[in-house]
Amino acid sequence: MRSVVVSIIQQAPIHLSLNESLEKALHYGNEAAKKGAQMIVFGETWLSGYPAWLDHCPDVALWDHEPVKEAFAKLYNSSISIPGPEIQKFQQLAKKKKIVICLGANEVRKTGKGNGTVYNALLTINADGQLVNHHRKLMPTYTEKMLYGQGDGKGLKSVDTEYGRVSGLICWEHWMPLSRQALHDSGEEIHVAVWPKVHEMHQVASRQYAFEGRCFVIAAGQMMRVKDVPDGLKLPDHLIGKPEEFLLNGGSCIIAPNGKFIMEPVFDREEILMAEINLDDIYKERMTLDVTGHYARDDVFDFKVKRKRKV
Known part of the structure; x- marks a missing residue:
């Protein structure tokens, strides 16, 4: 049996504070590894x-609105560069603890072309400490376009890790059929789905992905409170005076290749979530549906992915 213990860190970062968030991430990564996690x-x-x-x-959408420009500057300054010292810390942790780490991050290029653009990135680090995938969100969703640049197809793939073949998409990329097919074609076993929060429709997307791809889906949600909103931004009336109310309340869950929950969504609490999965279950489910094999029609459809990095 090829079993893997996976963990989701459903803990809030220190919003727009890179050093404090880094310290917190490394702490909880260590704690999850102590509990037996092999993939975090x-x-x-x-x-x-x-x-x-x-x-x-x-x-937030007002032109030349100073509080939003200041919030963007904080977002930029709390973003990481790749390669860079912050990601090296995660690489060292992965190698020391023999764990795979999948990390959502705000990313900027600090030098060269495009160094004023923030990207919504998903990074995969193998248990030997190597950064094996660096994916940038293809299409920022709705108002995200004010903050983030468009990604590219370079990271749109699955990668071999110590504990199975891993892919990942960010948020509404799961509603892009060709993004899904690209990853299915690359032979994924474990799919990482990162979301702001895994509310009902995001659960639908995650479960559909697991069923379609006949793979495990690790759906990770964020935690954020009203008090984390950057200073100067106007709150709506219903949030005024409620600093501890959740804006993002988790919902993290783990889904089997048949689309059923292994771990039900967890809302409104911060914790280290853990579950064990059996990769052998994948191939039992692919008997009836394999969208890269007997349920594909390469004689009817042509499909290719441009995997060139933009900047």
Whole structure:
């Protein structure tokens, strides 16, 4: 039996504070490894926080609005570069603890072309400490376009790791049929789905992905409170005076290749979530559906992926 113990770190980062978030991530990564985790997942832009204020603060789309420009500057300054010292810390942790780490992060290029653009990135580090995949979200969703640049197809693939073949998508990339097919074609066994929060429709997307791809899905949600909204941004009336109310409340879950929950969604609490999966279950389910094999029609459809990095 090829079993893997997976963990989701459903803990809030220190919003837009890179050093404090890094310290917290490494702490909980160590704690999960002590509990026996072999693969550890952090949610969308965990380092250093998802900009949920885009969905709640009424003035964010005003042109030349100084509070939003200041919030963007904080987002930029709390983002990581790749390669860089922050990602090296995760590489060292992965190698020391013999764990695979999947990390959502805000990323910037600090030098050269495109060094004013932030990318929504998903990084996969193998148990030997090597960064084996670096994916940038293809299409920022709705208001995210004010903050993030478009990614590319370079990271749109599955990679071999110590504990199975791993792929990943970010948020609404799961509604892009060709993104899904690209990863299915690359032979995934474990799929990492990172979200701001895994509410009902995101559960639908995650379960559908598991069923379609006949793979395990690790769906990781974020935690964020009203008090984490950057200073200067106007709150809607229903959030004023409620600093501890959740804007993002987790919902992390783990789904089997038949689309059923192995671990039901967990909301409204911060913790290290753990579950064991058996990779042999994948191939039992592919008897009836294999969208890369007997349920594919290469004689009817042509499909290719351009895997060139933009910048």
